[in-house]
Amino acid sequence: MRAVTVSPRIPGSLCLVEDWPEPAVEEGGILVEALAVGVCGTDQDIIAGHFGEAPPGQEQLVIGHESLGRVLEDPTGTLHRGDLVAAIVRHPDPVPCLNCAVDEWDMCRNGLFTEHGIKGLPGFARERWRVQPRFAVPLGAAFARVGMLLEPTSIVAKAWEHIERVGHRARWDPRTTLITGAGPIGLLAALLATQRGLTVHVLDRNTTGPKPDLVRALGATYHTESVNEVDLQPDVLVECTGDPRVVLDSMCKVGPTGIVCLTGMSTGGRTIDFDAGALNRTLVLENTVVIGSVNSNRRHWEQAAAALARADHSWLDALITHRIPMSDFTTAYEVNDGTIKVVLDLTA
Template sequence: MTVTPGVADSLRLVEDHPEPPPEEGAILVEALSVGICGTDHEIIAGHYGEAPPGVDRLVLGHESLGRVLEDPSGTLQPGDLVAGIVRHPDPVPCPNCAVGEWDMCRNGRFTEHGIKALPGFARDRWRLQPRFAVGLDRALAPVGMLLEPASVVAKAWDHIERIGARAEWQPQTVLVTGAGPIGLLAALLATQRGLAVHVLDRNTTGPKPELVRALGATYHTVPVSELDFEPDVVLECTGAPAVVLDVMCKAGPTGIVCLTGVSSGGRTIDFDAGALNRSLVLENNVVFGSVNANRRHWDLAAEALTRADQSWLGSLITRRVPVEAYARAYAPEPDDIKVVLDFGS
């Protein structure tokens, strides 16, 4: 699956795409499936994306799942399930990339499979360097492509807990805004921590309310301001400007707000910034943004998915589309949560 970056609606299936060159990595992988997310839709719309050096088209796909065909390094065995880490460190490298924290790259020269200067995983076969290959339990075969969004959530929780350790911290209540894949996985990891979880979304029908309740969490459709509690932790997963501001005001004393949704910009809201400043300062609250993940977070995500109810994870996948019908996969439908493009069995 390829696009010409910056050119809207240039998505096409290339059936004679060459085999992945050995310099991409020692581990040769047969693609099983890729998940599709908002990033893919924005690249297809021409908003961003960067092809690898020397070519004019970018292979899509950053939510990967494959089966190892060969690994002369001995890191994995033929037949093992594997996912590929999306971001690679910059070549300089910056201080963070130098120690494996490439999710926190400071100079912006990182590369990303299917997004920025590296071919993605939406192709029959791909290669990986061993340090960017994450082995998966065989039980995750139907849902392993969820590892990439789960790694984003694992990073968010890692940083929330590091910030919480600044003082005696005993969180009880979590609010997740948005019940898309990131929001639902954020709620999953919150329930795995034994916290009281609330999920807010505007959908009153479809699969989302039941998926939340199946976790033992509470589903809300009212505005944030009408909630009758002050959460200790908020994971904001919509990127909607009004919701972002509302959750910053709603968090309880010493609360932590993690922003994972990305706003599109271009919208002005009349807002009392002074009141927000006063609240954040006097209540010792923290608001921070989180994106991407490093190897530690991918491993944590793999553990979390292995512990989860597999039927619940499977319910997040609302459509599976064979690669030959790719146009349907990339055309959103109202009740979509996670759409998967299947390459093989």
């Protein structure tokens, strides 16, 4: 079968292998026909050689962690042939740590977790894959075109869960939120914010393309100015760009007792002239909380599935700006500022 692979830590090693081995039964009892994988910045960083880890004893890593497939067989009786399914990306570490022991593997404390298509487990950019029942998330027929959005939605579902947990340290009655970045994570964060009844503002530099219309279709307000120029003191700010300047400005932007949730990843290596003392004063005097959020556990995947089921699927479909056949795989992984979500069609 065909698979898209890289040699981890070797830039430019992306290739399409025509005779990749069938998935081993040890990967899981549920055999799945791959339909599509979503492409994100993590994939591009792995292709650039920044990180990535092949499974033990292998030199190549099948990439792709935003999965969508159709069940071919399930002797475990968990699913039925023809069911749509997505696979949870992270698996708990074998020790396990305190969090992995209770299935909170997104909060792993010792770093021994594994992740499909990223760290020690084969990804889903191959024509067939297997999954264990505990890591299989069933999807209804309505998800046939957008099911690969489940993984990024699980990321923001976790973020909102943790925001709300922190919020309840005092009386919690948030009214407004600012989302920085209108990529897939930012737009999905905005979607979940509107489902919570919040007044939503989204900031992005793009003045053309689909982003402004997608934000307005949610009933949210689109901004193109800097964080400091937005005339707003939000109760919650979800930072989705990873840009160091935006991150720092966001910490100063929220109102008293506000919460800043960082979901974007900075690349590092960039220094900024910034008044750290003023930031410290603001955080302390206004009881501001800054949290980081990454990955998700099964509970968040299920929350994500429920959120997407409530969403307008034509809006979700519009997030996918490019659907690229597997035969043209290199195009799918090229960085393009005009895209929102690129999907690799594994059936073409």
